[in-house]
Amino acid sequence: MTSTARSSLRAFWAVLGRDVFVTGREMPSFLAQVLVQPVALLFIFGKVLGQLGYTQPGYAQILLPGMIALNSFLVALQNTSFPLVLDFSYSREIEDRLLAPLPITWVAVEKMLFGALRGLFAALLMFPIGLLMLGNVTWDLSGLPFAVLCMVLGSLAGGAVGLTVGAAVPPRRINIMFAVILAPLIFTGASQFPWAQLDQLRWFQVVCAFNPLTYVSEGMRGALLPDVPHMAPWVCVLALLGACAVFGALGMRFFLRRALD
Amino acid sequence: MTAAVEVVDLVKHYPKSAHNAVDGLSFRVPPGEIFGLLGPNGAGKTTTVGILTTRVVLTSGYAAIGGVDVARDPVTARSKVAVVPQRVNLDRSLNVRQNLLFHASYHGIGRTERHALASELLERMGLADKSRARVDDLSGGQAQRLMIARALIHHPEVLFLDEPSTGLDPQARLFVHDRINDLRAEGVTVVLTTHDMKEAEKLSDRVGVVDHGRMLTVDTPAALIKSLPGSGTVDTRIRPNGADRDKLTELLAELPGVRRVEPLSGPATADGTDPEIALRLYVDADPGSLLGPVAAELHEHDVVVSDLSPGSASLEDVFIELTGRDLR
Numbered sequence: 001m002t003s004t005a006r007s008s009l010r011a012f013w014a015v016l017g018r019d020v021f022v023t024g025r026e027m028p029s030f031l032a033q034v035l036v037q038p039v040a041l042l043f044i045f046g047k048v049l050g051q052l053g054y055t056q057p058g059y060a061q062i063l064l065p066g067m068i069a070l071n072s073f074l075v076a077l078q079n080t081s082f083p084l085v086l087d088f089s090y091s092r093e094i095e096d097r098l099l100a101p102l103p104i105t106w107v108a109v110e111k112m113l114f115g116a117l118r119g120l121f122a123a124l125l126m127f128p129i130g131l132l133m134l135g136n137v138t139w140d141l142s143g144l145p146f147a148v149l150c151m152v153l154g155s156l157a158g159g160a161v162g163l164t165v166g167a168a169v170p171p172r173r174i175n176i177m178f179a180v181i182l183a184p185l186i187f188t189g190a191s192q193f194p195w196a197q198l199d200q201l202r203w204f205q206v207v208c209a210f211n212p213l214t215y216v217s218e219g220m221r222g223a224l225l226p227d228v229p230h231m232a233p234w235v236c237v238l239a240l241l242g243a244c245a246v247f248g249a250l251g252m253r254f255f256l257r258r259a260l261d
Numbered sequence: 262m263t264a265a266v267e268v269v270d271l272v273k274h275y276p277k278s279a280h281n282a283v284d285g286l287s288f289r290v291p292p293g294e295i296f297g298l299l300g301p302n303g304a305g306k307t308t309t310v311g312i313l314t315t316r317v318v319l320t321s322g323y324a325a326i327g328g329v330d331v332a333r334d335p336v337t338a339r340s341k342v343a344v345v346p347q348r349v350n351l352d353r354s355l356n357v358r359q360n361l362l363f364h365a366s367y368h369g370i371g372r373t374e375r376h377a378l379a380s381e382l383l384e385r386m387g388l389a390d391k392s393r394a395r396v397d398d399l400s401g402g403q404a405q406r407l408m409i410a411r412a413l414i415h416h417p418e419v420l421f422l423d424e425p426s427t428g429l430d431p432q433a434r435l436f437v438h439d440r441i442n443d444l445r446a447e448g449v450t451v452v453l454t455t456h457d458m459k460e461a462e463k464l465s466d467r468v469g470v471v472d473h474g475r476m477l478t479v480d481t482p483a484a485l486i487k488s489l490p491g492s493g494t495v496d497t498r499i500r501p502n503g504a505d506r507d508k509l510t511e512l513l514a515e516l517p518g519v520r521r522v523e524p525l526s527g528p529a530t531a532d533g534t535d536p537e538i539a540l541r542l543y544v545d546a547d548p549g550s551l552l553g554p555v556a557a558e559l560h561e562h563d564v565v566v567s568d569l570s571p572g573s574a575s576l577e578d579v580f581i582e583l584t585g586r587d588l589r
Contacts, residue, residue: 007336011368018367056321072455096350096411099369100367101336101337103335
């Protein structure tokens with residue numbers, strides 16, 4: 001390995017180490033950020049509506065894998081994009097990292113990877129919370145490894161989309177980012193309903209197919225609840241790899257454009 | 262010897278701009294020198310520093326730090342430079358000491374060494390008691406000093422300082438100037454961009470004046486001042502006793518060795534007597550040798566002289582001579 005590659009690698013780990021260190025110090029606010037929304041959704045749709053008799057008994061089972069998928073993808077997305085928008089505008093904190101001895105694209109990869117790690121962590125947290133809240137959950141545990149694979153790919157795809165959004169959205173537009181990007185992603189990601197059963201609502205099914213989150217939800221649900229109609233596993237993996245590649249490349253281009261004049 | 266900074270025919274064209282921001286700029290800074298890069302707003306200083314610190318991509322030409330081409334090997338170039346920007350860009354999620362420690366770790370400095378260096382630099386920058394403070398709680402001067410400490414912790418070959426004392430009080434400015442002079446003793450090359458001509462004159466071994474993306478001149482401040490036509494001055498304060506001011510100005514300008522005479526704003530007297538007027542004579546000859554002839558000329562016209570003092574032009578005069586008086 002050349003000395004440049006060695007120093008770049010060392011700098012990469014140091015930059016990642018900085019982000020992990022800061023997360024450790026901000027744990028309570030991080031937990032609030034990643035848990036309040038999915039726990040509230042799970043509670044209302046899985047518990048309250050069920051007990052009032054407005055949803056069918058099996059609905060909570062369908063909802064939980066979707067909520068885990070939602071957390072992996074969305075937390076990764078938000079934790080990559082929001083800090084980037086701020087970094088590139090008023091705080092300029094990222095300059096220190098951009099002047100470190102590593103290629104600028106590696107800084108972008110680090111941001112994406114770190115967002116994905118936070119997404120993965122948030123998704124893992126949903127397992128015990130969901131089990132505790134919903135009581136009896138009957139999962140096919142043999143599907144767990146594939147579910148974890150979907151979670152990992154979902155986090156990475158979330159990080160890649162987050163990089164694209166974070167580097168493309170100008171700071172003065174950050175308030176509309178929530179309305180026009182995050183909200184549609186939450187509700188078109190098949191996390192609250194099985195995508196395969198949408199054939200009566202074809203146009204919506206097509207819309208959902210453009211959301212990478214759909215493939216995380218479908219992959220996880222298919223692995224843990226094989227009896228519920230679902231998308232073929234290989235389609236999910238392929239779509240998520242594709243999303244990682246396309247948004248990763250796009251995000252890196254936008255990032256370079258923001259980082260260099 | 263390899264230059265610490267070498268720039269040859271550098272050009273930077275921003276896509277939406279009609280002119281080149283940097284337009285064929287060349288200069289060379291030997292190791293250990295403090296080099297002042299001067300120029301009006303929009304002259305291309307910031308872009309040039311941006312290219313040298315790998316944040317701006319050059320359009321054509323060559324720019325190198327310690328022999329490393331910044332365009333071809335930006336990663337190595339980044340390990341050789343440090344930047345103290347005008348705007349605070351410290352890491353707000355970290356405290357003062359952690360800002361130094363993490364910066365050092367990005368640059369591959371081992372744990373023991375970076376802790377020792379952080380303590381030493383905090384001490385040297387007068388921040389030892391702020392070690393655990395949040396960055397947001399620092400004053401402007403403290404943040405500036407922390408950015409200098411951060412820049413120095415990875416032993417850069419070239420330190421870029423952008424307007425180092427803008428917004429600092431005189432004490433803080435003096436402190437920063439002393440630290441910059443320390444760097445000279447340590448052999449660190451410093452490239453300073455500033456509008457403060459006194460600062461540039463005081464700190465720089467050599468200065469380069471840039472305008473419209475081109476280097477107008479490069480030399481030591483003393484040589485630049487000396488090269489200015491009429492670089493000596495004689496300031497005089499007189500009470501005309503009825504003599505016409507324009508006429509006096511004309512008479513003085515005709516003395517041998519005087520290039521031109523400009524009025525200075527003097528204090529007006531309120532007691533109804535003739536107001537005093539202050540004039541500055543720009544002279545080619547040694548200003549001291551002109552005191553006698555000037556005094557004699559004024560005496561001959563019954564003008565009361567209350568002050569007559571020799572002086573020399575400043576770097577600011579050079580700057581204005583080269584770049585003009587127009588606002589940018």
